[in-house]
Amino acid sequence: MTATPLNSARQVDHHALYRALVLEHARSPRNFGLLENASHRAEGINPLCGDKLELAFRIDDLGRIVDATFEGTGCAISVASASILTEAVAGLSVAEAHALFTHFQALLDDGPDTGASDLAEPLLALAGVRQFPSRIKCATLAWHAMLGATEDTGNAPVTTE
Ligand code: ZN
DSSP states (O other): OOOOHHHHHHHHHHHHHHHHHHHHHHHSOTTBSOOTTOSEEEEEEETTTTEEEEEEEEEOTTSBEEEEEEEEEOOHHHHHHHHHHHHHHTTOBHHHHHHHHHHHHHHHHHOSOSSOTTSOHHHHHHGGGGGSGGGHHHHHHHHHHHHHHHTTSTTOOEEOO
């Protein structure tokens, strides 16, 4: 027998968690709407899927993200990812938010057992999108927009293409 029941079970759980989380956040996205007094914003466009999101942040004088919101339209994965992002980066410094994206990206590239599992559960679950490689750009769109908003790029729209 070459089956590895433990790994298979964990895989199934991970997929189920991913689906449930994406659906839940897509149905009732957190921090969806206009941010009054935003200090940083950027638009993210994923032409392959038609996702178009605008991320807005209020960053204080110490470089800490005080508020994060998003608006726009997109598929369930892009909306869920943006929703999770706005919760995940609130309270972080810009540098910490960038590091979080680096970890999340590594998880998408390498899988769940690469030592990046100190990430919060929603991000671990969201990384389940890597079973659908064509949708990874949907899951990272908001994160690229976050980078665009918080790096000094002149607020040009961020596109995945
Ligand atoms: Zn999409």
